[in-house]
Amino acid sequence: MNRLEKLGTERANPKTKNLDIMTVKEIIKTMNEEDQTVALAVQRVLPQIEDAIYIVHKGLSNNGRLLYVGAGTSGRIGLLDAVECPPTFSTSPQLVQAVLAGGHSAVMVAVEGAEDDQELGESDLKQLDLTSSDVVVGIAASGRTPYVIGALAYAQSVGAKTISLSSNTQATISQYANVAIEVETGPEVLTGSTRLKAATAHKMIVNMISTVSMIQAGKVYKNLMVDVHASNYKLKERAKMIVCEVTNITYEEAEKALIETQFNVKQAIVMISTGSTAEEGANLLKKANGKVRMAIGEKDE
Incomplete structure (x- = not known):
C-alpha cells in the first residue's frame, strides 16, 4: 500500500502553513477558496461517475441493492445518502444501505481499529447475503482503507459490481472496482483532515449516483419529486x-x-x-x- 506521505490528501497545503496564527477572516476566506476547487475536481471525473450510475441503475433494475461501504467520515457520508432515499424516493430502507466499519455505533463514536480490519469488511457484507445483482460502492479518501478493500474484494468474489470512490490517484481500492472514481482534491486546509474537501467531493458524487439512479428508475417527473414519501x-x-x-x-x-x-x-x-x-x-x-x-x-x- 502507498505510504501516507505520498498521498495528495496528506500533503501540507502551502496556503495554510501559518494556519494557527491566521485571523478568522483569513482562515474562512482560504477555506472558501479551497472549497471552490472541489466542484472542478468533481467535473474532471464526470465520465467515471456516469459509468458508475449505469452500473447502479442496472443493478437496481435487477432487484439488486446499492451498498455504500466506508469507515469514519466516508462511512457517514454513505449513511447520509442512504437514509435520505426512503423519504425522497419512497424506497425501501433495504434498497440503499450504508455499511460502516464498526457498525451503527460508529456513526456517533469512532470504533478503534475497525477500519484496519480487512476481514471485517468481508464479514459485514456476508451478513447482508450479498448477491451478484448488488452494487457495492467503497468510499475511502485515502484510497487504501483495509476495511473497504476487504468489502470490495468480497463483493467481486460473488459477482457483485463494485465502484471505488477515493481522493487520490492510483488508489489501492481502485484495483477492486469495475469503475474507479479518483477525485483528486489535493491538500486540505487542515493537513490530512479529509472531512473537508475530500468529504465534500464525495458527498457531491454520492448525491449524483443516488439521485440520477432514481431518476432513471422513474421516481422523478420533469424535475419534481413525485415519489416523495409524505410522512409528515x-x-x-x-x-x-x-x-x-x-x-x-x-x-x-x-x-x-x-x-x-x-x-x-x-x-x-x-x-x-x-x-x-x-x-x-x-x-x-x-x-x-x-x-x-x-x-x-x-x-x-
Whole structure:
C-alpha cells in the first residue's frame, strides 16, 4: 500500500502553513477558496461517475441493492445518502444501505481499529447475503482503507459490481472496482483532515449516483419529486404542491386526490391527468413501470 506521505490528501497545503496564527477572516476566506476547487475536481471525473450510475441503475433494475461501504467520515457520508432515499424516493430502507466499519455505533463514536480490519469488511457484507445483482460502492479518501478493500474484494468474489470512490490517484481500492472514481482534491486546509474537501467531493458524487439512479428508475417527473414519501406535514404539503403544479388543479382538489390515493403522488397525478379512478391510475403506472410521463401518454419534450 502507498505510504501516507505520498498521498495528495496528506500533503501540507502551502496556503495554510501559518494556519494557527491566521485571523478568522483569513482562515474562512482560504477555506472558501479551497472549497471552490472541489466542484472542478468533481467535473474532471464526470465520465467515471456516469459509468458508475449505469452500473447502479442496472443493478437496481435487477432487484439488486446499492451498498455504500466506508469507515469514519466516508462511512457517514454513505449513511447520509442512504437514509435520505426512503423519504425522497419512497424506497425501501433495504434498497440503499450504508455499511460502516464498526457498525451503527460508529456513526456517533469512532470504533478503534475497525477500519484496519480487512476481514471485517468481508464479514459485514456476508451478513447482508450479498448477491451478484448488488452494487457495492467503497468510499475511502485515502484510497487504501483495509476495511473497504476487504468489502470490495468480497463483493467481486460473488459477482457483485463494485465502484471505488477515493481522493487520490492510483488508489489501492481502485484495483477492486469495475469503475474507479479518483477525485483528486489535493491538500486540505487542515493537513490530512479529509472531512473537508475530500468529504465534500464525495458527498457531491454520492448525491449524483443516488439521485440520477432514481431518476432513471422513474421516481422523478420533469424535475419534481413525485415519489416523495409524505410522512409528515411538510412533505404532505409538498405533495399537494407537486400535484397542483403538474395538473393545474386547486389545493383542495389535490388534497382530495391524495387522500384517495393514500398520498401516492404519482398515482394522484396519473388519476387526474387521465380522468381515471385511483385503481385505474395505479394500473396505468404499473404498466408504465412507474414512469409518470409514460403512464399519462405524454411524449418526451
